Amino acid sequence: MENLKLRFTTRGPIPGTARSTIVGVVASGNLEVLLERVLDQNECAVEIATPVRGYDDVWKAVVADFVERASPGGMRISINDGGARPDTVALRLMQGVRTMEAGDE
Amino acid sequence: MPSANHSVYEAHPVRVAAAVEEAAHKVGEATEQENCKAVAREGAAVFRPGARGSSMNARSNGPSQRAWDTARQSREQRLAAAARYARGKLVSHEDATKLLEAVVRAGDRVCLEGDNQKQADFLAARLAEVDPAVVKGLHIVQSGVVLAEHLDLFEAGIAKRLDFSYSGPQGAAIARALKAGKIELGAVHTYLELFSRYFVDLTPHVALTVARCADREGNLYMGPNTEDSPVVIEATAFKQGIVIAQVNELVDKVPRVDVPGDRVDFVVAAPSNFYVEPLFTRDPAQITETQILSAMLAIKGIYEPYGVKRLNHGIGFNTAAIELILPTYAERLGLKGRIATHFALNPHPTLIPAIESGWVEQVHSFGSEVGMDDYMRARPDIFFTGRDGSMASNRMYCQSAGLYATDLFIGSTLQIDLAGNSSTFTKDRIAGFGGAPNMGSDPRGRRHASDAWLKAGREAAGETTSLPRGRKLVVQIVETFGEKLSPTFVENLDSIELAKSLDLALPPVMIYGDDVSHIVTEEGIANLLLCRTPAEREQAIRGVAGYTDVGRARDARAVEDLRARKVIQRPEDLGIDPLDANRSLLAARSIKELMRWSGNLYDPPRKFRNW
Numbered sequence: 001m002e003n004l005k006l007r008f009t010t011r012g013p014i015p016g017t018a019r020s021t022i023v024g025v026v027a028s029g030n031l032e033v034l035l036e037r038v039l040d041q042n043e044c045a046v047e048i049a050t051p052v053r054g055y056d057d058v059w060k061a062v063v064a065d066f067v068e069r070a071s072p073g074g075m076r077i078s079i080n081d082g083g084a085r086p087d088t089v090a091l092r093l094m095q096g097v098r099t100m101e102a103g104d105e
Numbered sequence: 106m107p108s109a110n111h112s113v114y115e116a117h118p119v120r121v122a123a124a125v126e127e128a129a130h131k132v133g134e135a136t137e138q139e140n141c142k143a144v145a146r147e148g149a150a151v152f153r154p155g156a157r158g159s160s161m162n163a164r165s166n167g168p169s170q171r172a173w174d175t176a177r178q179s180r181e182q183r184l185a186a187a188a189r190y191a192r193g194k195l196v197s198h199e200d201a202t203k204l205l206e207a208v209v210r211a212g213d214r215v216c217l218e219g220d221n222q223k224q225a226d227f228l229a230a231r232l233a234e235v236d237p238a239v240v241k242g243l244h245i246v247q248s249g250v251v252l253a254e255h256l257d258l259f260e261a262g263i264a265k266r267l268d269f270s271y272s273g274p275q276g277a278a279i280a281r282a283l284k285a286g287k288i289e290l291g292a293v294h295t296y297l298e299l300f301s302r303y304f305v306d307l308t309p310h311v312a313l314t315v316a317r318c319a320d321r322e323g324n325l326y327m328g329p330n331t332e333d334s335p336v337v338i339e340a341t342a343f344k345q346g347i348v349i350a351q352v353n354e355l356v357d358k359v360p361r362v363d364v365p366g367d368r369v370d371f372v373v374a375a376p377s378n379f380y381v382e383p384l385f386t387r388d389p390a391q392i393t394e395t396q397i398l399s400a401m402l403a404i405k406g407i408y409e410p411y412g413v414k415r416l417n418h419g420i421g422f423n424t425a426a427i428e429l430i431l432p433t434y435a436e437r438l439g440l441k442g443r444i445a446t447h448f449a450l451n452p453h454p455t456l457i458p459a460i461e462s463g464w465v466e467q468v469h470s471f472g473s474e475v476g477m478d479d480y481m482r483a484r485p486d487i488f489f490t491g492r493d494g495s496m497a498s499n500r501m502y503c504q505s506a507g508l509y510a511t512d513l514f515i516g517s518t519l520q521i522d523l524a525g526n527s528s529t530f531t532k533d534r535i536a537g538f539g540g541a542p543n544m545g546s547d548p549r550g551r552r553h554a555s556d557a558w559l560k561a562g563r564e565a566a567g568e569t570t571s572l573p574r575g576r577k578l579v580v581q582i583v584e585t586f587g588e589k590l591s592p593t594f595v596e597n598l599d600s601i602e603l604a605k606s607l608d609l610a611l612p613p614v615m616i617y618g619d620d621v622s623h624i625v626t627e628e629g630i631a632n633l634l635l636c637r638t639p640a641e642r643e644q645a646i647r648g649v650a651g652y653t654d655v656g657r658a659r660d661a662r663a664v665e666d667l668r669a670r671k672v673i674q675r676p677e678d679l680g681i682d683p684l685d686a687n688r689s690l691l692a693a694r695s696i697k698e699l700m701r702w703s704g705n706l707y708d709p710p711r712k713f714r715n716w
Contacts, residue, residue, distance in 0.1 A: 058652050069677075085586045086652035087395045087627040094683040102684070 004048040004056060006063055013041035013073035016101040023096045031084040033077060035096045041073045050081035062086050066093045075100070176345035183208040183347055184370065194323045194366075195355070196373050201231040204371060205313075208347045209235070212242045213310040215264075216303075216337050220249040220296075220500065221271050221384050221539055222451075222472040223330045225315035227351045227375035229254040232313065237261045244268070246307045248296055248333055248500075250275050250537070251382070259287045268307055270294045271537035273384075279535040283607055293535065293613055295543040296471075297504040300333070303340035312341035312348045314369075315379045318359055319352040323366030326359035329452075329473030329481065329496040330381060334364060336501040342368035351375045360493040383475035383710045385451040387425035390695045390715075395627045398676065398686035399582055400426035403515060404435050405679045406630040407580060407623055408444040411557040415447040417507045417544045419516020423582040423625075424453075427515070429691040431459040449507040449544075452477040452488065452496070454709065457702045458692035460487055470496065471503040471540065480706035500540075507544045512557035513578040514544040515625075518615060519587060520595050523643045523655065525618030525633055527581055530600035538615050545616040547577040561622060564634040576634065579616065582625040585651030592653035593626075594646065618642070624649055628656070629675040636672060648673045 020036040039045060046063050066072070070093070077096070079089070172178070186207040190200040209215060209232070217232060218225045232240075233254045243264040250256070250272045258264035259282050268291035272279050282288045294302070303309065314334050316325035327334055342348050349371040350364075400423060407413065418424035431445055441464055448468045450456070454477060459465050469489055473481075473496060481488040481496040491497045507514070518527040519536075529536040551558075558575035565576045583593045604612035624631045624646060631649045636642040641663075648664035650656030667673045676683065693699045696713045 061652055061657060085395075085584070085590060087585055088393070090651075091395055091398060091627065091683055091686060095686070098682065098684045 002048075002050050002053050002056075004050070004059055006046045006048075006060065008044045008046070008064070008067045010042050010044050010067060010073035011071045014071065014075065014097055014100055018100045018102070021096060021099045023099055024092045026080050027082050029084055029088070030082050031089060031092055032080040032082075033092045033096045034080075035072075035100055036076045036078075037074050037100065038076050039074050044072050044075050044077065046077045046079065048079045048081060050079075050083070052081070052083050058086055059089075062089050063093075066090060070094065070097045072097055072100075179210075180345045180347065183210070187371065191371060193321060194370065194372050195321065196349075196371050198227070198373050198376055201228065201351075201373050202234045204349065204373070205232055206235050206240060208349070208371075209240050209243070209311050211240060212244070214244045214246050214307060216247045216309040216312045216341065217245060217255065217258075218312065218314045218333060218337055219247055219251050219255065220333050220472065221251070221273060222381055222474075223315055223332055224249075224252055224380045224382075225313050225351050226252060226254070226380045227377070228313040228315070228349065228373070232263065233257040233261065235263060237263050241265075244291075246299070246303070246309055247337075248299055249273070250279060253278075256282060265289055266291060268292055268294065268299065268302070269537060270296050270299050271539040272535055273382075273537070276534035276536040280533050280603075283535065290607070290609070292611070293537055295504075295538055296333075296500055296540045297508065297543045300336045300340075300501045300504075303336060308344045308346070309337065309341045310346045312337050312346060314338060314348060314350045314364075316350050316352045316363070318354045318356045319350060319369070319372045320356055320359050320366070323350070323369035323372055324359050324362045325350055325352070325364040325366075325369060326356075326361055327363040328360075329470075329478055329498055331363050331498045332472040333500045335499060338364050338368050347371075349373065351379060353378045361491040361495070361497075363497070381473070381475050383713070385420055385453050385474045386476075386709070386713055387420075387422055387453070387455055388696050388713055388715075389425065389429055389455060389691055389693050389699065392422050392426050392429070392688070392691060394686045394688065395584055396422050396426045397430065397688065397690055398627050398681070398683065399423055399584070399625050400430050401434055401681050401686065401690075402627075402630055402674075402676060402679065403427055403580065403582055403625050404430065404440070404444070405438065405681060406674050407513070407515075407578065407625070408435070409438060409440055411512070411560050411578060413444050413513045413557050413578065415449075415511045415555070415557075416445060416513040416515070417449045417511050418453070419514070419541060419544070421517040421582075423517055423584075424515060425455040426691070428453060428455040428459055429693060431464050432462040432692040433690050434685065435464075436462070447511075449503050449511055452481055454696070454699050454707055455693070457699050457707060460484065461702050462692075469503050469506055470498045471500040472498045475710045476708040479708060480703050483706050504540050504543055507540065508546070508548050509551055511544070511577075512555050512561075513580060514541075515580040515582055516541055516545060517583055518581055519593065520598050520600075521581060521583065521593060521624065521646065522595055522598050522618070523646055524639070525581075525621040525624065525642065525646060526598060526614050527616045527618075527621070528598045528600040528613060529615055530598075530603055530613045532599045532603055535603075535613075538613075541615050545579045546620045547579065551575065551577075561634060564632070565622075567635075567637060576622065577620075578622045579620050580623045580625060581616065581621055585626050585628065585649075585653050585656060592655065594650035594653045594655035596655065626651060629673055629678075632672050632674075635670065641667065641672070645672050
């Protein structure tokens with residue numbers, strides 16, 4: 001297992017009131033993303049646990065683009081990766097943010 | 106004028122008979138050349154002006170005295186040699202190898218029918234058993250090289266030269282045989298191109314075909330799996346070749362005559378039914394959310410704005426996803442009746458929900474698909490069916506339909522380079538093309554207009570105010586990474602290197618970049634019609650190439666400029682919510698749900714029954 005920790009300053013907080021959500025599943029080629037609204041509204045922390053080594057650069061690029069696109073202020077994001085491809089990671093992160101915005105369901 | 110042809114024919118040892126046969130296919134040259142043997146060398150379609158001299162002087166205005174029916178005479182000889190194994194047209198399966206040794210001559214062009222679906226597998230196994238000292242150096246001209254036996258022919262020296270379209274599972278074996286010098290490769294064709302050459306310079310001397318049943322007269326019934334057979338048989342039979350059919354059973358009367366008996370010389374009832382590959386079945390259970398997102402992009406960003414009604418879908422999970430979200434996502438967009446109504450398409454099981462919910466008006470097919478027979482029989486308003494009720498396919502007709510009568514082709518590929526060229530060949534696999542280069546090209550001979558075609562034409566023309574011209578939509582839909590994290594976007598296609606290492610005259614490119622109108626990935630759509638320079642095109646491609654090296658090397662500013670011009674469109678630009686990219690959007694999520702949609706008329710093959 002490789003662990004990667006990234007921190008970002010965002011343009012602002014993400015809308016919505018949901019305290020936390022989980023999207024995805026832990027499975028081969030997939031991943032689980034936990035989002036928690038626990039940080040300051042201009043802060044975002046991302047922790048990645050992945051079984052695949054040697055893709056740090058790709059992870060950093062995927063997460064940086066996501067933060068730029070979604071401005072997920074206030075979020076602590078924990079990723080439990082099962083060897084997902086970057087496209088799946090990017091999609092899951094966007095789904096997580098949309099779920100947080102959507103409300104408490 | 107004394108006929109060199111005729112004297113050679115009189116000698117007729119087996120070896121020379123084959124040469125005569127070859128010469129008969131080159132009548133135009135033979136009349137002007139003295140040395141028939143020189144003409145008759147295998148594959149030597151070379152005109153030698155220097156060899157003409159004296160015979161030119163000897164010409165008179167009267168009719169030539171040469172023999173004009175050497176091919177027919179050769180055919181009569183072959184039939185005579187085979188007569189001892191046949192009762193009428195019927196040959197016992199135990200005598201099939203001997204039959205082939207009697208009718209196939211060294212150096213013959215042979216179509217051992219097999220494509221990406223049905224296989225003359227019994228005859229393939231028998232041809233691999235012939236004595237390679239007698240039957241050798243064959244030139245195999247068939248669309249699919251799919252069975253292990255097809256490669257065995259080359260290993261044994263029975264066959265030497267190959268012209269084909271599609272290899273599928275044998276792609277790696279063909280590459281190995283090429284490198285080992287066991288195969289001389291002519292070309293990798295598109296289907297329509299190979300079939301066309303059957304009538305020009307690759308006419309088979311012997312065609313080994315396959316049918317569901319035959320009667321004693323040799324009338325063949327192929328049911329939904331007619332596929333390549335009519336074109337293969339017509340080219341062979343009408344040029345004095347020999348046609349042999351393997352059939353599942355002999356009957357008194359065939360349900361429908363797909364091939365008339367007077368084009369068929371021998372019929373062999375095989376001990377087991379011929380094999381058909383269920384190549385066009387995709388299990389909805391395996392469709393990923395990324396594929397669903399790309400499918401939404403294709404519908405919202407291409408099908409809707411161009412109003413694409415007439416189309417072809419390539420094989421794959423991406424296009425299966427499109428088919429399965431027509432009744433859900435596209436329905437919500439209010440597109441029913443406005444897109445995806447007329448298909449040139451194999452009977453994809455994943456199209457069943459769209460058909461059942463009234464999206465599809467009609468489908469013409471290249472071939473059939475295992476398990477779809479009863480469903481198609483029950484839907485004659487949608488599918489083409491014979492008077493007997495069963496579906497009728499024809500690969501040549503459907504390929505023509507896909508080329509000239511559709512406005513959009515959408516399909517996947519393995520590699521795309523910075524100019525948009527795509528290939529399914531890798532360093533160690535000669536995959537073949539199938540119909541993709543035909544479907545996936547802009548037919549410059551098209552002369553009928555449609556809204557989709559004209560809109561694409563306007564976009565390609567830009568500000569230039571020349572004659573209005575149309576343009577086919579040729580869409581590559583891919584995930585940025587393929588199997589084992591191999592990048593789909595590359596600086597250089599593997600096939601270019603492969604072509605160098607094998608000394609191929611033409612690097613195998615499946616779809617040329619200048620034919621591609623759009624590239625769809627999970628990151629967005631690149632509209633290449635709107636690109637005005639090669640540099641713009643390159644950045645448009647990099648701009649949807651995701652986190653591949655090609656994608657990460659993009660000029661971010663140039664990409665944002667292209668996005669502002671809608672050359673690149675992201676999911677959010679099209680109002681696509683990533684939460685919708687969910688498997689619940691699929692009208693059917695499993696093979697079993699496809700069966701339910703069909704009212705249990707769809708009967709999936711065993712390998713897809715996972716419950």
